[in-house]
Amino acid sequence: MALPGSIAAGAHDLSVHFEGLANPTRLMIVERLATTPELRVSELAVYCQVSQPLLSWHLRILRKAQVITTRREGREVFCSLDREAIAEHQSQFTRLIAFGGEQLAEPPTTNSITEGSS
Amino acid sequence: MALPGSIAAGAHDLSVHFEGLANPTRLMIVERLATTPELRVSELAVYCQVSQPLLSWHLRILRKAQVITTRREGREVFCSLDREAIAEHQSQFTRLIAFGGEQLAEPPTTNSITEGSS
DNA sequence: ATCTTTCATAAAGGCTACGTTATGGATCCT
DNA sequence: AGGATCCATAACGTAGCCTTTATGAAAGAT
Structure with missing residues (x-):
């Protein structure tokens, strides 16, 4: 499904992440x-x-959506929020709707003529 | 449906919102x-x-997920992001994972004596 | 060892999301 | 008017999600 001007791997991860949250239970x-x-x-x-x-x-x-992590202790399994991954995805989505997702993992090349912020 | 101020309805709205974002296309x-x-x-x-x-x-x-809005002009339909609704849902989710959606204005009681564990 | 508890997985069915094709309604053009 | 364009909806098939029931592996208890 990779397409023009694509966000590629980031977009897929993001949709998987949101799919994890797209259910009341x-x-x-x-x-x-x-x-x-x-x-x-x-x-x-x-x-x-x-x-x-x-x-x-x-x-x-x-x-799989990177919303939680699990830890096994004996026969019991403990669940906890993966707050770090959640925050990462949230910030990725915020960048997506902020600039259009042009730069997702772009190193600061400082080649900018028209750069409004830093 | 969509009772204003309802917590349960809010959770449902939230899952619908995320469902809108849970697809690469x-x-x-x-x-x-x-x-x-x-x-x-x-x-x-x-x-x-x-x-x-x-x-x-x-x-x-x-x-339906309140991610976009559409406006008709003649035979054409223009789409745009519903940034306000998106921000509202994002903040709702942030509150959900921050406090559990229950206590919103809890003063620092500093009363951490009874910490039940079973 | 036997039984119980905790969790995962397999199998199977109902329901919904996804996608294609065909059609129709509304608007613009000539 | 007739034709073309833009968009929505209907009908239909496929794939995947959601759910139940049954079973199994692994660790703790007796």
Whole structure:
């Protein structure tokens, strides 16, 4: 799907990230995880009132979307928000709608004649 | 629907908003619209290299997600980013992951004695 | 070792998103 | 008027998301 003037890898990552947030149940998970550093999978399942396999499936999507991270301790799995990755994606999107996504990972070549800021 | 001030409705709105951004083609539309105040539908279709009906369908989703707005002038339809709504949703999400969406104005009670753990 | 708890995965079905093609309505042009 | 352009919608097929039920692997408890 790569296209003209493309944002390429960045755009794909971004759409995957947003896809992770594009569901009420997953948004509920995010909201719950925002109130505490870590939560076990079973606790999240109770809170969201969904079956354990279904929650596991949602967690997989959230992990792929870089919204959460999981840590295994014995037979339990602890989930937490990936605040760093979320902030990174947010800032990427902000840049996208600010300049049009022209420069996503462009080194400062300082070749600018018309540069309004720094 | 869309009761003003409702938290539940807000969460739903948020997932709909993110769903609008959870697609490479739609993200490309957003990127393109970020570089100019307005664009016609046909121009967007050429840029994204998708058929006109398909683009029309994507635009409908973006409109419902409150990502863009459209304005009709004669037989042409001009699209533009709904920057205000986007900023509103972004800030809503930021609040969601910052405090969990519950306490918004909690003074520093400095009363950290009881920290329950189970 | 046996049983229980915790989580992941497989299989299967319903529902929706995505995409193409065809058509129609509205506006502009001649 | 007739034709051309711009956009929306309908009909339809495919692919993928969401959900349930059943099963399995791994660690802790007895």
